[in-house]
Amino acid sequence: MRLMTLAARNVVRNWRRSIVTTGAMAFAAAIMILFASLMAGLLRDSERNAVTMNLGDLQIHASGYRDDPDLYKRIDDAQQLVARLQQQGFHASQRLYGFGLAAAGTTSAGVQLRGVDIDNENSVTQMHRHLVAGEWLTETDPHGVIIGRKLARSLGVRTGDEIIFVGQASDGSMANDLYRVRGILKSIGEEVDRAGLFMTLDAFRQLMVLPDGAHEIAVLRANPDSDLDLALHTVTALAPGYETLDWRQLSPVVARILEMADVQTIVMVIITYIAVATIVLNAMLMSVFERIQEFGVMKAVGVTPWQIFGLVYLETLWQTATAATGGSVIGYAIAVYYQTHGIDLSNIASSASFGGIALDPLWRAYITADSIVIPVLFLFLIAGLAVIYPALKAALIRPVSAIHHR
Numbered sequence: 001m002r003l004m005t006l007a008a009r010n011v012v013r014n015w016r017r018s019i020v021t022t023g024a025m026a027f028a029a030a031i032m033i034l035f036a037s038l039m040a041g042l043l044r045d046s047e048r049n050a051v052t053m054n055l056g057d058l059q060i061h062a063s064g065y066r067d068d069p070d071l072y073k074r075i076d077d078a079q080q081l082v083a084r085l086q087q088q089g090f091h092a093s094q095r096l097y098g099f100g101l102a103a104a105g106t107t108s109a110g111v112q113l114r115g116v117d118i119d120n121e122n123s124v125t126q127m128h129r130h131l132v133a134g135e136w137l138t139e140t141d142p143h144g145v146i147i148g149r150k151l152a153r154s155l156g157v158r159t160g161d162e163i164i165f166v167g168q169a170s171d172g173s174m175a176n177d178l179y180r181v182r183g184i185l186k187s188i189g190e191e192v193d194r195a196g197l198f199m200t201l202d203a204f205r206q207l208m209v210l211p212d213g214a215h216e217i218a219v220l221r222a223n224p225d226s227d228l229d230l231a232l233h234t235v236t237a238l239a240p241g242y243e244t245l246d247w248r249q250l251s252p253v254v255a256r257i258l259e260m261a262d263v264q265t266i267v268m269v270i271i272t273y274i275a276v277a278t279i280v281l282n283a284m285l286m287s288v289f290e291r292i293q294e295f296g297v298m299k300a301v302g303v304t305p306w307q308i309f310g311l312v313y314l315e316t317l318w319q320t321a322t323a324a325t326g327g328s329v330i331g332y333a334i335a336v337y338y339q340t341h342g343i344d345l346s347n348i349a350s351s352a353s354f355g356g357i358a359l360d361p362l363w364r365a366y367i368t369a370d371s372i373v374i375p376v377l378f379l380f381l382i383a384g385l386a387v388i389y390p391a392l393k394a395a396l397i398r399p400v401s402a403i404h405h406r
Contacts, residue, residue: 003307007314014287021283022323028276029327029379030334036265036371037335038343041364043258050254052126053188055247056093056218058232060239065215071098071170074213075242082120082217084238089222090231093120094214096204100167100175102147102197104155111151111197113165115204124220127188134159134183142203144182148196152184159183165197169209177207265371269378276379277386284316284390296399305395312391313384320383324376332372338365 011018051057060081065073075081078094085092096115101108118137122128128136132149145163147155157163161181169175179199187193205211217239221231228246236244248255288295295308342364 003311003314007311008318010287010311010315011318017283017287018319021279022319022326024279025276025320025323025379025383026327026330028272029324029375030331032269032272032375032378033328033331033372034334034338034365035268036375037331037365037367038338038363039265040368040371041339041366044366045364046254047258050251051220051224051247053130054125054127054192055250056124056220057224057228058219058235058244058246059250060217060219060235061215061243061245063241063243066243066245069097069215071208071210071215074210074215075217076213078212078214078217081239085217085219085235088234088238090235091120091123091220091222093117093124093218094201095121095216095218096201096208096210097215098167098175098204098208100165102151102155102163102165104157104161104163107155109151109154110195111147111165112191112195113167113204113208114196114198115201115208116198117201121218124218127185130186130188131183132186134181136183137198137200139200139202141180141182142200142206143177143179144199145179146183146185146196146198147181148185148193149187150193151195151197152181154194157181165207167208169207171209173209175207175209265374266378269375270382273378273382277382280316280383280386281390284312284387285393287315288312288390288394291394292397295394295397296401299397300399308397309391309395312394313387316383316387316391320380324379327379328372328376331375332367335365335367335371338363339367 060075062073062075082092082094094117098113098115100111100113102111103109116137118128118139122136131146134146137144137146147157147163152158155163159181163179163181165175165177165179167175185192185196188196199207219231219235221228228248232244232246298308299305342362345363
């Protein structure tokens with residue numbers, strides 16, 4: 001018996017039910033492909049923001065600095081180390097950190113002062129392109145500073161306004177000077193947004209009396225697709241005696257979320273497809289009960305229970321294959337649209353973040369093989385499980401009782 005041909009004819013014969021069942025499966029597949037693509041885009045952008053907006057791929061610190069960010073715990077040979085890293089094909093930039101108080105008018109706030117090497121920082125991070133107002137730092141304006149957006153709101157300042165910084169220099173003297181707000185950053189991360197105050201490296205050295213060294217060296221791979229673990233091993237070897245960590249160790253919350261991304265997608269696919277399974281189960285049960293006499297006659301003329309089981313299974317397979325094809329085409333087309341245009345969330349989430357990393361308010365999909373393959377595979381799996389009971393029901397029908405069934 002040609003089961004494939006017979007199954008196809010049965011699907012067409014009950015075309016109304018087949019359209020409803022196939023349409024439900026196709027709709028679910030399309031939605032899940034779009035969801036998986038949006039999740040992939042969210043996680044890809046989160047990783048990109050974590051790396052290119054602030055952290056870099058890797059960071060080098062003096063031993064113990066991250067546990068106790070002391071002004072005196074510095075990388076003494078920072079300039080030479082940056083040169084060695086650049087010779088090995090990495091992008092690298094020195095950073096200096098300090099803490100103090102910033103004031104404007106009658107308001108003040110605690111700030112984290114950061115001195116950046118503007119010649120190299122722009123090759124490591126994209127912070128210089130992430131301004132909501134004003135311009136980035138320049139050596140020709142040593143008293144121009146960049147501040148976080150929430151800090152600007154707390155101090156009540158805008159670009160062009162003056163602020164005073166007060167702190168303690170490395171020689172024990174009072175570090176204080178008047179600066180002009182040159183630019184205001186978009187949302188980078190909670191710490192930078194609330195307390196970030198950026199100035200040039202030379203201006204920091206003069207203010208805090210630090211003639212040499214660096215508290216941190218941020219490193220970026222030349223090829224973002226290269227192996228991060230290999231880069232970590234190489235940089236660690238180039239910086240003996242210092243602490244070298246990759247961005248996953250520096251931001252473990254974000255790294256953990258990215259690691260769990262596939263699991264989260266699969267869980268959502270299963271939850272959605274449970275509803276689809278009930279539709280398949282109901283449709284195939286109705287089909288079996290409508291054809292009890294037909295199955296009884298088939299068994300009476302010698303068709304085996306396994307052949308009947310296979311026939312019902314193949315009918316579902318035909319519908320699932322059709323749904324998977326249609327759902328993949330529709331889901332892919334919608335995902336391509338949102339990969340190009342994105343979903344603008346700026347009105348409701350202009351500064352959303354997780355794990356301290358800012359999220360882009362324009363949420364774009366990102367199409368991967370997994371975002372299409374996983375929903376399709378689970379569609380076949382769930383439909384295959386849902387049809388087991390109706391197929392067994394048909395296979396175990398007793399011919400005499402079935403023929404006389406009313």
